[in-house]
Amino acid sequence: MQWFGIAAYAANVNGTTDNPGERLGLVVDDKVYDAHAAVAAIDANKAAALPADLGTLLAQWEGSSDAIKSLEAAGDAIRSRKIELPAQTGALGVPYAPTRIFATASNYYEHAAEMGTKLAARSESTPYIFIKADSSITATRTAVVMPSNTMKLDWEVELAVIIGKGGRHISAANAYEYIAGYTVINDVSARDLTRRSDYPFSHDWFRGKSFDTFAPIGPWFVPRDCLGDPMKLRMRLTVNGESMQDALTEGMIFNIAEQIEYLSSILTLRPGDMIATGTPTGVGMGKGIFLKPGDVMVASVDGIGSIENHIVAAKA
Known part of the structure; x- marks a missing residue:
């Protein structure tokens, strides 16, 4: 195709x-x-x-x-220029509005290391997946709003998998039959808000990752059969033109098929469900630098495209 x-x-x-x-x-x-x-x-x-x-x-x-x-x-x-149409110049919206966004945490060994995360042996583990709020979705060339109560706003470029065929108990061998296509997602995170000290539970993924605008996606959707092997794609992210992340999807600990198998062992996947498959090394937390108002992020996945978003402070 x-x-x-x-x-x-x-x-x-x-x-x-x-x-x-x-x-x-x-x-x-x-x-x-x-x-x-x-x-x-x-x-x-x-x-x-x-x-x-x-x-x-x-x-x-x-x-x-x-x-x-x-x-x-x-x-x-x-x-082939068999038909001539004007290219459209209107602003891009989100390709579609997913109702469920499943995000896979610490799915690259080097990223886990830079975050100080100690992982069990792969043979003794399964993917760690959380849900990111659908209201966090925003389009390319829109603002990511920095909450007033965070000082550690961070970026995470990821390949997003979009389910086209619903199912339960999907085997890894058959997982790609259930994929409609792909897009790019930037899993923006407030690192200081993913931690809690007022409860015996140390992490709060919902609070740190589900603020409005914390999930830029796009710039468009690419059907599965147009992309080739999604486990050999290059992902990149820059901040103000400086390279921060640059890695291949083949570095995933749990590949796309294994993530689908795991998720479908818990619940029925539905058409339109989105899976953010994990981010590689190079996030701000590992570098000791964080986003501030005025910064511009560009997150890219080869074979799909790039999304650009700038940071603005929340209004008082």
Whole structure:
């Protein structure tokens, strides 16, 4: 399958108010085109059957092959200049709004070491997964709001896996059949708020990682079959242009399939569920430096794209 992405973009651009609101975007060579217009240029009937947004497409992912083929064909036609459409310049929204975000902690040995985390032997362990609030989602080129009660705001670039087929007790051998595609997530964390001293429980993942805007995602969704081997992708993150993280996904302790197997042993995975698969070494906590208002983060995963977010202080 030729590479293409699916985005959400603001339609009221260039000073117009025609068709305001977000529309489904088809991404070809890092440019966004109106997906319905692109498919309509080939077959109007197929365009009419195309869902209005990615969330709807994911909800019916098992029956989405016709829609995906139509988008792929439209992407190929744009790439080969068989059809000519204007690239859209409206702001990108989040590709879709996941209702559940599962995040895998300490899933790279070097990251665990930089955080001072002592891990059990892999053979004696399972993935450590927590839930990040869906209200923490924000789009690329939006602000991450720094809470007034943190002094240790940190970054974490991660590959996000998006489930397309629901299921329970999924084996690692069959796990990829349940994946719809991928995007980029930055698991922003308030390190000083993930620790508690007022309870006998030392960590508070919810408080430290679920503030509004603490989960930038995007810039778009890439279908599974467009990406190749997701365990051989390069992840990078810069702050103000300085490289902080640069590693390959193959360094995961528990790979993508094992994470899906573990999660589905506990609960039924649903279409649209997102799994943030862990971050490599290079976070601010390990370096002793933290984010401050005005800083700009760029989180990238090769084969997908980059998201950029700046830090602002919370209003008093």
